[in-house]
Amino acid sequence: MNFDLSEEQNLLKDSVARLVQDAYAFDARCKIAASEHGFSREHWQTFADLGWLSLPFAEEHGGIGGGAVHTMLLMEEFGKGLVLEPYVATVLLFGGLLRRSGNAERQKQLIGRIIDGSLQGAFAYLERQSRFQLADIKTTLTRAADAFVLNGDKTVVFNGAAADELVVSARSGGGQCDERGISLAVVNAGAPGIERTVYRLMDGQVVANIRLRNVRVAADQLLGGEGEGFGLMQAVVHEAILAVCAEALGIMQKLNEITLEYVKTRKQFGVTIGTFQALQHRLVDMFSACEQTRSLLYRAVCSVDEGGIDADRNILALKVMVGKAGKLIGGEAIQLHGGMGITDELNVGHYVKRLIMINASFGDADFQKQLFAKLSYV
């Protein structure tokens, strides 16, 4: 039983922590968030130069074949700084689908450009009626001569505004919620028939609703077999869940630190409020929730490679815990800061907003709890 990091892993963690410390002070983060696409192209290039964009890819494609541990280390540090660059969208979702697709042509064409920082990607899978059901898809991929056409409306596409290339989930057959019959197509975001409506989310992300009207798709643009994309989608979303849960852990850690510091310094009634037992107990609850989350993260990461029902249960449990602990920690962090917690100027609110978005992403706590129950008790 070994929870220590290797030297290489420690180096990665330290270098990310250092960049976040140097380049991601809260004021700097606010400026980046206000920019057009909500992230810094400069920082993205720095990530490329440091090799971080290559981590999960196979060596044959220029990567290092990194796994869940690498992602976890990176994302936890990112969380502490509320880093905005779209690592999950471009590297894990878009890149992850390419990686697992078996489409050698597209892999050769696109992975190198992800790694060198020149390509932004996005995975357009959500639709208005989907909520958290990955398989609830009305967008169609229909045969047209020797090719296909895409028709439909995707919503809340992460990195949808900046993306150069998109992977779109669409139905080749089956009923609206069937897991079978789903295809994945990689298309250029500027292709004819694609229209984007761009808007912001409260955590700083700049996302898009994407309208597809008779968008032409050649056979070699499919990732995975026609109608067989669901397994790929699910695997990639599980990876993304692990990643945002690690990010959430970093956020919780930071919120606990900030709040602890505040109650040790804020004076009312002639004493620091941290001396009040009632508040001390609540800070302990926050600390405990964070540690429980860390433990489930490690549990999930350790079982990823094995796969199977236990690995699935671990990921579901982790996502539930992140939602639950996130609500506790986020709520307490604001409450314990009093009036200051309601201001936009304080960093606390920004951390809490990202934590809420993480819970809402890829299935919230209630959604995952039901899947967990089905997997465990039926």
Added chain:
Amino acid sequence: MDIQFSKEETAFRDEVRAFLKTAWTADLADRYNAPGSFAQATVEWQRRLHARGWGATGWPVVYGGTGWSVTQRFIFESERAAYGAADVSPFGLKMVGPVIYTFGSEAQKQRFLPRILSGEDWWCQGYSEPGAGSDLAALKTKAELVGDEYLVNGSKIWTTYAQYADWIFCLVRTESVARKQDGISFVLIDMKSPGIRVSPIASIDGVHSLNEVFFDDVRVPAANRIGDQGKGWSYAKSLLAHERTAITGVADSKRQLTRLLELARREISGGRPLLGDPIFQSRLADVEIELMALEYTELRVLSATAKGKGPGAESSLLKIKGTQIQQAIQELFMDLAGYYCGAVEDAPGLGKSGHDFGSEARRAYMYGRAASIYGGSNEVQKNIVAKAVLGL
């Protein structure tokens, strides 16, 4: 024990419904909900209520109040909230107004009360300071008596809608004494006085409601002091219980719950509405049951008040439970909205998410975090109950 409405009370209820139909129009509602016209709509709503003679439902008749029974006031509040009509701005009607008619001079009553009733004067509250939140008595804004004027220096914070206000009622320090509370006076200050500066505070909901108000040698006639110098704290304290009761929000929470159910019928997951989802149902039931209980707790408190008792420490319970329920409902709206709970719809130059209530849920949730902090934080309320009721 009897909770049935009498024939007269039912007739009254119908009267209220008829009024709401004509006075809280769709147009007024739209203007109230738009940030650019919110202030004007707030004043207009007060004007319409006042025109009907209902400008101050809780004030004594002699000061322009309605003279309604506790039950009538409860009916009015329930119907107002169920209809979706806005609550009145509390600072004039529920806070400074009662202080003025309870402790003020005849001249002060005549000068200020009618203008609160009519909506002509918008009031804001100058209590909290950066160093005086829960420990309000630690306030430092100084009022030095020079001839027949006070010279006021200092600052107030978290002043809601100071940017629209005509007047501010302030707790100020007129003396430095051993017992902090004894050096505090209650003064009324014209927001147009030279030396006052209002500085906006951006809050996490993205709406401008909070402010800092700075006082730099502001001259305030001594005639604007309520009652005796050094008695301000007791005046404010005697009415704090009313402030807490005003925050309970049962009727508005019922309305929000109704809306939540409507939306949960339309929000789909896997082809089925969220209202049919067992976990969502369980959470809804938990909140609704608490609200059903709180409704009767409030009635019990009101009933005791009508008999001349309190509201005492029970008002703290109303505040604690009322705000917990509000926040639980806001959280349910957020979760119901799914991904769209994060949507920001008014960023310049950008589009919209297409979701009907996500952004609204976000704003209500974010500002709603303040409910357990303002009006005396829930921690302070628990201290009050622990001490005054449980004797701990």
